[in-house]
Amino acid sequence: MSTLPARRTPDGQALPPSQLPPLLTVRGLQRQVGARRLFDIAELAFPRAAVVVLTGVNGAGKSTLLRMVAGLERAPGASVAWTGADGTPRNAALDPLPAALRQRIAYLHQHPYLFRTSVRENIAYGLKARGMPDDEVRRRVGAALGWAGITHVQDTAPECLSGGEVQRVALARAKVLEPDLLLLDEPTSSLDGHAREQVIGLVQDLAAEGRSVVMVCHDRELINLPGVVRWKLGDGRLDTRHP
Structure with missing residues (x-):
């Protein structure tokens, strides 16, 4: 998946996201x-x-x-279409998730699992797995720590973190990989007060960067954020025009 060149109106203005072609399209998704x-x-x-x-x-x-879209659960019979890095339309089976999409999609569990190392090493894990040079890893991890407001716990073990800190570490670990699509499962469900507000702010930051964020959500504040698109799943059908 690639970032398409900015599409513009006849007077040179960038098109709003609603008028851009989809990031990806999944067909035949059944369970x-x-x-x-x-x-x-x-x-x-x-x-x-x-x-x-x-x-x-x-x-x-x-x-x-x-989880099916993220390649974490089987999706037999489903297909996915997207635009390749060279601008060519691509289409493939969703199961297994195509390699070209694997690094462009990040999924965050409702209760994130963190490795029993430091916060810094948790955030660096995916970058090191991709073989990124050490200096670039350090640069990206440092930026992600600052973005999530967790620099002060960078050397802390995960079991010593609060629930809000764990969620922010998980968001930073996803953001540092620079995915196009983030899939979040109830990111604020176990949080309240300031911790919840911090996570909502980070979600808004991700969207402001031009990333696509899809969240399973019951948090009224998240649902009512300006510009949010609402999908509703029920009775076996997905309504993507839900008010």
């Missing part, structure tokens, strides 16, 4: 649980540079849907 069809989605376009909240009752399949 059956026993005799119950959890969902059956013929086509789902993920918008560019947008924040999407995915709502629905417990058990509707919201987290499952995001």
